[in-house]
Amino acid sequence: MRATEQAHLLIRKAVKPGDWVVDATVGNGHDTHFLAGLVGPRGRVFGFDVQEIALAAAAERLGGQSQVKFIHAGHEALEAHLPSEGHGKLAAVMFNLGYLPGAPREIITRSETTLNALGQALNHLAIHGLVTLVVYPGHPGGDVEAADVRSYVQQLPQIFHVTRHGQINSPSTAPELIVIERQGTGSASARKI
Numbered sequence: 001m002r003a004t005e006q007a008h009l010l011i012r013k014a015v016k017p018g019d020w021v022v023d024a025t026v027g028n029g030h031d032t033h034f035l036a037g038l039v040g041p042r043g044r045v046f047g048f049d050v051q052e053i054a055l056a057a058a059a060e061r062l063g064g065q066s067q068v069k070f071i072h073a074g075h076e077a078l079e080a081h082l083p084s085e086g087h088g089k090l091a092a093v094m095f096n097l098g099y100l101p102g103a104p105r106e107i108i109t110r111s112e113t114t115l116n117a118l119g120q121a122l123n124h125l126a127i128h129g130l131v132t133l134v135v136y137p138g139h140p141g142g143d144v145e146a147a148d149v150r151s152y153v154q155q156l157p158q159i160f161h162v163t164r165h166g167q168i169n170s171p172s173t174a175p176e177l178i179v180i181e182r183q184g185t186g187s188a189s190a191r192k193i
Contacts, residue, residue, distance in 0.1 A: 003177040004096065006165050007132040008034055010179055011092050014130045018042040019091035024075035024117055025049065025109060028101065029058025031094045036065050039091075043067050046082065048075045048117075051107060054100050075109075075117035082124060091129050093121040097145060098136040108141050111148035118152065122160065122180065131180040138173030149178060159184045 008031075015021060017040040023032040026049035035045045045068040049055050055070045062068055071081050075095070082090075095118070097109040121131050135146040153162045165177040 003134045003165065003175040004030075006177050007031075007094060007096075007134055007179075011035070011094065011130060011132060012038065014128065014181075015039060015091045020044045020089050021046070021091055022078065022093040022121065023047040024078065024093055024095045024121065025097060026054050026058045026070065027096060028054065029061040031096060032058050032068060033061050035092070035094065036062060036068050039067060041065075041067055044069065046071060046078075048073055048078065048081075049100075050074050051100055051103060053103065074113050076113040076120070078117050078120040079124070088124060089126055090121065090124045091126055093125065093129075093131045095131070095133040097134060097149075098139060098142055105139065108139070109145060110141065111145045114145060115148060115152050118149070122156070122182070125180075125182045127182055127184060129182050133178040133180075134175055135178065136175050138175075143173075146176065153178060153180060156180070 015038040019039050021035045021039055023035055026032050026047040032045060032047045039045060047068060048071045052072060055072055059070060097114060099105050099108045133149055135149055137143040137146040159182060161181045161183050163179045
């Protein structure tokens with residue numbers, strides 16, 4: 001099973017109608033569309049991407065669903081675009097790192113912005129909320145980002161439970177799914193980069 005499919009299976013169990021969620025890397029809108037279907041018309045989806053072409057493709061895929069707010073900004077701007085009542089309210093945040101298929105490959109996610117966004121996401125995550133990160137170490141720069149994400153999640157406070165999903169005997173360049181669940185109350189201060 002692909003890492004993105006595993007992420008969808010896990011998110012499906014965590015998100016219910018009316019929830020607030022984030023697609024931190026909209027891309028072509030597959031995760032955004034999936035999240036919009038889970039939260040329904042009463043929920044909210046905040047979708048971030050730095051490329052206008054990605055947001056346009058995703059908007060076309062979704063056909064103007066009113067619960068989705070597309071934000072032309074990097075995911076590191078997450079806190080600036082969440083309403084103030086969103087603190088501790090996010091049921092799920094999905095990251096699909098790397099580059100936009102079909103777009104120039106020099107536009108990629110990078111450790112600095114990804115780790116900053118991850119810290120913000122964790123600070124706004126509801127109890128039993130999930131963050132999924134699909135990392136792609138097989139492209140230039142992806143190996144560094146994947147290693148930095150792995151290192152970051154190993155240092156999270158104990159209120160976060162981290163699991164890594166990879167395929168047995170997979171090459172080190174294969175995509176990997178990292179899942180973080182907030183399991184309780186307490187200091188959720190995830191360090192910012």
